[in-house]
Amino acid sequence: MHKPSTNVAILEHELSELRLLLERKTGVLLDTETETLVAVAGEFLESQRLASAEELLARLRASDAECESLAGRLLDGKTGFFRCPAAHESLVKMALPDLLQRRKSDHPRAVRIWSAGCSSGEEPYSIAISVCEAMNGNGGCNVHVVASDIRQRALEAAQRGLYPERDLQRVPRQLVQTYFARVGEHFLVKPRLRNLVTFSAMNLAQPAYLGQFDCIFCMDVLPRFSAAQRMALTHRLHLYLQPGGFLFLGQGEKLPASDVPFHSHKNKDYVIYQKPLAIAAKSGR
Ligand SMILES: C[S@@+](CC[C@H](N)C(=O)[O-])C[C@H]1O[C@@H](n2cnc3c(N)ncnc32)[C@H](O)[C@@H]1O
Incomplete structure (x- = not known):
């Protein structure tokens, strides 16, 4: 008992x-x-x-x-701003240049990114900051981050966007000044950053469609799923990516072996996965 x-x-x-x-x-x-x-x-x-x-x-x-x-x-909600620097470096140096180069210049739509399992918001805000910083010399910051988690309380904290000073230790001072406002001992996400992120409650173990994305961050979530659930989620993540879109997992995480076609690209010891631009037609008639 x-x-x-x-x-x-x-x-x-x-x-x-x-x-x-x-x-x-x-x-x-x-x-x-x-x-x-x-x-x-x-x-x-x-x-x-x-x-x-x-x-x-x-x-x-x-x-x-x-x-x-x-x-x-x-559930464990361990997170942090720029928690996986290699993922941000890969986003800025590999994924974004590739996505932007393929973008039509006359009516470029926003880059859509999903932070799946966003915890208390540090991950989606970091992604939005990385993209804004990378795009500023490149036609302004046209990005929309959709952030979801199963934990309602984590989402409420994320939506509030108020973090103690110690949580921003990894964020360079100039970025803190640009994207946060000091409120006593805390820092509040400024509207220019807050407006780029939409939060939504969602259980990743069940199918739900939030649209198509250019990038999906699903970091430190898959290891918490059973093998069958991991496989099913990998299929859905593939489905929700635009052709040529990128999947970011946590440092050291690997995609489960499956028949979902992804190209992998290495940035030092970090791997990002790209959905092929065109899935080769199956031979045979
Ligand atoms: C260890 S945290 C990682 C947070 C963030 N992705 C990062 O890497 O900093 C895992 C997050 O995934 C969320 N999560 C776990 N299982 C989930 C599920 N089935 N559906 C949605 N979110 C889930 C947890 O609530 C938690 O916030």
């Missing part, structure tokens, strides 16, 4: 069902330690005024949204 800080006990078999239910309904692998799972389930019971673990399970069996909300409390 497990006892969170509340007075409600959670039996071993209830805990196993809880883990299974969350993984099955959300598609997210929860390698959470038992102690954490018990504590978070206890908090959830209390916040929802539920009297027993059985009531909690009944609630979760009936509601995918509640499962996502509870699973979200168990």
Whole structure:
């Protein structure tokens, strides 16, 4: 029997069902330690005024949204501004020049980028800054970043765009001055940056269409999925990329072996993946 800080006990078999239910309904692998799972389930019971673990399970069996909300409390949201410098360097030096060169110059549409699993916003804001800085000498900053996450609280923080000074240590001072306004001990994202990013709640384990993108950042998310979910998400990411579009994974992450056609390009020890411009027609009639 497990006892969170509340007075409600959670039996071993209830805990196993809880883990299974969350993984099955959300598609997210929860390698959470038992102690954490018990504590978070206890908090959830209390916040929802539920009297027993059985009531909690009944609630979760009936509601995918509640499962996502509870699973979200168990997910790691580790992030940071310019967390993977090699990805930003590859975006600016390899992907953007390639995309812009293929762009029609008469009516260039915005570069569309998706930050899939954006946590509290540091990743999509960093992407928007990188693109703006790269494009400024190249016809202004015509970029739209769509940022999504399963955790509602992380999205609320992202939308607020208010970060303590220590979170901006990796951001060069001149960029802090350009894109953030000091508010006491914190820094607030300025409207010129905020307006380039749209946030949306989304579970990546389930199909949902946000349109087509020139680049997708899906960093430090795939390792949390089962092999089957990883494969399914890779197929969807491929589908959501424009021909010639680029996929960015976390440092050291590899695409699962699958039949989805991607070219890989190396920038030192970082690899970016590009959807072929034209998929070769299958031979045979
Ligand atoms: C370790 S953080 C990485 C954040 C950011 N991509 C980065 O690399 O800095 C992983 C993020 O993915 C989100 N995530 C995990 N599983 C998800 C799912 N099934 N759907 C949507 N977001 C998910 C988590 O909520 C978390 O914010």
